[in-house]
Structure formats: C-alpha cells, structure tokens
Amino acid sequence: MRCRWELKWHKFGLSHHRPASFGTAQWQDPDKISIGYVIYRFVIFIYFWSFFIYNLLNDYDTNQISYYMIYLTNWTYLSAIVDIAVQFLSALTAAFRSRNGIKPLVPHWLYKTHWVIVNISHTIAPLVTIMYWGGVFPFLDYPVTYADLHLHLLTTLYTMADLFIHGTPRRYHHVVYPLAFGITYLLFSIIYYLCGGVDGSGNTGIYPILDWAKPGLSTGTAVAALLLVLGLHAATWGAVKLRLKLHGKWRGKQVTVEAGFDANGEEGGGGAAEGSSGAVTSSGDVTSSGDVTNGERDAYISVDIGDSSGRAGRAENRKDEQDAGKRKAFDNAGLVDDDGAVNSPNSGDRTQIV
Structure with a gap:
C-alpha cells in the first residue's frame, strides 16, 4: 500500500x-x-x-x-x-x-x-x-x-x-x-x-x-x-x-500511517457517497464503515514493533533472542481501531476506520 x-x-x-x-x-x-x-x-x-x-x-x-x-x-x-x-x-x-x-x-x-x-x-x-x-x-x-x-x-x-x-x-x-x-x-x-x-x-x-x-x-x-x-x-x-x-x-509500541482510500478500496480515489463507511482487513481490502468526505477517508494503521513492555527493538546478546524479537515484531503487526486496540493480521479481524 x-x-x-x-x-x-x-x-x-x-x-x-x-x-x-x-x-x-x-x-x-x-x-x-x-x-x-x-x-x-x-x-x-x-x-x-x-x-x-x-x-x-x-x-x-x-x-x-x-x-x-x-x-x-x-x-x-x-x-x-x-x-x-x-x-x-x-x-x-x-x-x-x-x-x-x-x-x-x-x-x-x-x-x-x-x-x-x-x-x-x-x-x-x-x-x-x-x-x-x-x-x-x-x-x-x-x-x-x-x-x-x-x-x-x-x-x-x-x-x-x-x-x-x-x-x-x-x-x-x-x-x-x-x-x-x-x-x-x-x-x-x-x-x-x-x-x-x-x-x-x-x-x-x-x-x-x-x-x-x-x-x-x-x-x-x-x-x-x-x-x-x-x-x-x-x-x-x-x-x-x-x-x-x-x-x-521512549514509550510507544505503534507507528501510525495515514493514507487516503475511497469506499471502493482504491487509494486516494473519489466517488464514494457521503455517509458511507469502510473498513480495512489485514489483507488490505476496504469494506463499508464510517464517514466519507468527498469520496476519501483516512486509514490509521498501527504496527507493534516491540515486545509487550513497549521497549521496541531492544537488541539481545544472543542471536536466537534477536531472531525471536524480529518474529515477535512481525507477528504483532496489525491495524488499530478507533478505540486504540490492535488487531493481529493473523486473527482475521477487521478494523473500523472512522
């Protein structure tokens, strides 16, 4: 994307x-x-x-x-x-x-x-x-x-x-x-x-x-x-x-990226009716949810890049711990909903965009 x-x-x-x-x-x-x-x-x-x-x-x-x-x-x-x-x-x-x-x-x-x-x-x-x-x-x-x-x-x-x-x-x-x-x-x-x-x-x-x-x-x-x-x-x-x-x-575990979508799932496009809504799944699909302005909407994508304590990317002395940390960061990648909760892409959950 x-x-x-x-x-x-x-x-x-x-x-x-x-x-x-x-x-x-x-x-x-x-x-x-x-x-x-x-x-x-x-x-x-x-x-x-x-x-x-x-x-x-x-x-x-x-x-x-x-x-x-x-x-x-x-x-x-x-x-x-x-x-x-x-x-x-x-x-x-x-x-x-x-x-x-x-x-x-x-x-x-x-x-x-x-x-x-x-x-x-x-x-x-x-x-x-x-x-x-x-x-x-x-x-x-x-x-x-x-x-x-x-x-x-x-x-x-x-x-x-x-x-x-x-x-x-x-x-x-x-x-x-x-x-x-x-x-x-x-x-x-x-x-x-x-x-x-x-x-x-x-x-x-x-x-x-x-x-x-x-x-x-x-x-x-x-x-x-x-x-x-x-x-x-x-x-x-x-x-x-x-x-x-x-x-x-210092404290964060998420990175927020802002992007424009229309209700048909095309980035930055127009043509969506006002009052329609959309959602983004882990696969990148856009469905209907939330407000749309002039056919465009904002997607707020949050990626967890660290462990559960929030100390992202801490290097460990042993290579196996480094690899485990990388896998953890990748597994935690997900989308954030309007309540701030992160959904794992492996869970199949859909995240609302508002």
Whole structure:
C-alpha cells in the first residue's frame, strides 16, 4: 500500500479517529485513568482562573475595566483560560467514562470545542509575547510587574510546555482558526478607532504599534502579525510532531500511517457517497464503515514493533533472542481501531476506520 501526502479539504474540519486523545496525556496508558494528569489539569485550572479573577478585580479598582476588551492580550488570555477549563473538563470526562466503560471517552462536541480553542490559544499566546516585549514594552515608562510577566510570558511558557504533555493532536490546516482570531481582532481595532475609541489614557492607539491614526505603521504591524501566526502555528505543529516522535521512541509500541482510500478500496480515489463507511482487513481490502468526505477517508494503521513492555527493538546478546524479537515484531503487526486496540493480521479481524 502506497502512502502519499496531499492537501485535503476535510483536514480543515474537526473530526478525529480517536477522541480519547483530547482527554488524556500523551504519556499515560490510554486504557487506564491517569490520576496524575487529572491533578495536573486541576492545578493549572485553579492557578490561571485565580489570576484571571484577581486581575479583573484589580482592573475594576483602577477604573481600567471599561477598556479590558480592547487589548489583544486579554482576548488571548480569555482564549487560554477557556481552553484550560475545557481541557480540565475533558480529562474529568475521560476518567469518568473510562471507569464506566463508556465510549468515546471524550464526546465529539467537547473535543471539537477544545481543538478549536487550543489552536487559537497555543498559537496567539507566543505571538502576544513576541509583539509585547519587542514592540510595546520598550515604549512603556513603568517597571515590569507580575501581571506583565504572567500575561505576556508565563502563559506562553505554559502553552509551550503543555504541547509536550497533553495528547491533543495538531494539524497545520487548523491555522485557519488562529488566523480568523487575529483578523477578527484587527477588524475590531479598526472599527474601534473609526468610532472614536481611545485607551485609558486618551490615546487613539490601543498599542504604540497599533494606532490607526498612523495607517502605515498599523498596516505593517498587522501584516507582520499575520505572518507570525503562520510561522508560530507551524512551530507548534512541529512541537507536537516531536512529542509523538519522542513518545514512539521512549514509550510507544505503534507507528501510525495515514493514507487516503475511497469506499471502493482504491487509494486516494473519489466517488464514494457521503455517509458511507469502510473498513480495512489485514489483507488490505476496504469494506463499508464510517464517514466519507468527498469520496476519501483516512486509514490509521498501527504496527507493534516491540515486545509487550513497549521497549521496541531492544537488541539481545544472543542471536536466537534477536531472531525471536524480529518474529515477535512481525507477528504483532496489525491495524488499530478507533478505540486504540490492535488487531493481529493473523486473527482475521477487521478494523473500523472512522
């Protein structure tokens, strides 16, 4: 079976073959509850939401609350804490459903909501950090406060670290969501200026580098910001790819390969009716099961390349042990279903593709 890469329009969507990934850590056993991961999500939730309430009360006391929503920093922080709340809820839901044997571990509406927000917060947070310290802070005449560090640095450090902890997948196609977020803010800033809006000090510019009374400077800032979004989303996509590679090296037993099929079993072809479905057998046949988009579907093929402990390809001193390990790796080759279970090609089982 040949594997090929191409830009598929359905990749801009939010359907995924394994919803459990959105409520579990990359490093936990996917078939068991990770109390440590649930505690981690709880601590992050308490810390960031506590700061949000504190900062909101502080703005209220200093009469800055009226200008809270004019700043991109606050838009981004709101997206971050909503994502943190959704991730905490996803972890709790996955733990509860795992304990009670309910599938999928994370409901579709929940993981799709998380997938949109995480793409926004994890891409825009580093954008805010770069633009604040590089283009805004040098114009300010007051010392650095904890609030500055939290909003413009610690939040970004958290998002970068979280990329290597949670199990949420990443598609570069989803750059459309942070781009839409950024364009929405830019349109808001233009409308705010045209309506005579000012900041708390009476300035027309929300930021020194975003003042539509100086259209050349603001246009340059807008273009640079949108280009940064493209680059930063690529960086987060690469970070997730690195996380998966490290997981496969240190803990993984499976290699996932993505390929396109139509309902007739031809790779990458069209012509399948929407709503039809398909399955792949160990022999490579495709039968009907799951959703089809524009005649194409994704097959997720997982191959166990190690022993039952997950330490794949460990060399032994004696040749007979090496040969046994090779036979074990070959015998364990199989297809993964949407619950993550591996079916042996010798068993004759069929694996559903969703």
